[in-house]
Amino acid sequence: MSLNVNQIFQSISGEVGGFPQGTWTTFIRLQGCNLRCSWCDAQEAQKQGEGYSVPITKVLDYCETHHVLITGGEPLLQASGVSQLVERLILAGKEVQIETNGSYSLPNSHFVASIPMSRKPIHWVIDHKCLSSDMSEQMPSPWELAREIAFLHKYGDEAYIKWVVNTETDLHFALPSIRKLMCEVRIENEELLPKLRGKLLISPVDAHEQPEKVMRVVEHIRQQDPELLDYVVFSVQLHKILKLL
Secondary structure, three states: OEEEEEEEEEEEOOOOOOOOOOOEEEEEEEOOOOOOOOOOOOHHHOOOOOOEEEEHHHHHHHOOOOEEEEEOOOHHHHHHHHHHHHHHHHHOOOEEEEEEOOOOOOOOHHHHHHOOOOOOOEEEEEEOOOHHHOOHHHOOOHHHHHHHHHHHHHOOOEEEEEEEEOOHHHHHHHHHHHHHHHHHHHHHOHHHHHHHOOOEEEEEOOOOOOOHHHHHHHHHHHHHOHHHHHOEEEOOOHHHHOOOO
16 A cells, blocks of 8 residues: 655654654655645645655655654545554554644544554644634534544543644634633543643744744733643744754
8 A cells, every 4th residue: 555645754843742842753744635724834745646656665664763753734634544554653663643634533443443452652633723724614623622532542542732823813712712622621531631731732823933922822821811821832843943844
């Protein structure tokens, strides 16, 4: 089986997720996405039918690092192939993170069927699109997202939920979304709520160029809902600060 690949490269992990920022990582950027976010910084990976068809065995040959991050595009457009790749990576002892745009339900049936529960966890970074992306209507409800988090934990995986904020309106959208998600998680499984600490991510667009954006968000949360500061992590794109990509 092959995957449609945009590029494979090694670099440091630049954003918050299952891997600490700065971790030396193999990136597998897959080709094709079902969304068209206004601020997308990987537009070259959006179009389906482009990229390179690469056999999974060849993709594995490129994964020389311990940490492997699968992104896109949207990896779950190729869920069957990605699940086979992840199964082999885990059998090889790798740590795996998958970044998905939030429009597909998790855990995906391909992963449930092919990857046993007795394994290393998959780190899932799940976007929840804000209004300025023009894709917020494609996102699940807080109740549905809470169910997904519960399912992922049932299978031993870790879930990180990310809100990319570009405008003040995005912030006013994101914070109630975070609060609603926390409420739904509490209803779904009270024991999961403490596990959300450090796994609710806020990523201001272009914060590497305008670092004051981060502190504006911090101050807004301190004034509006300070308890959230115990749960959220602010993600600044380290690879852009270092001009690696």
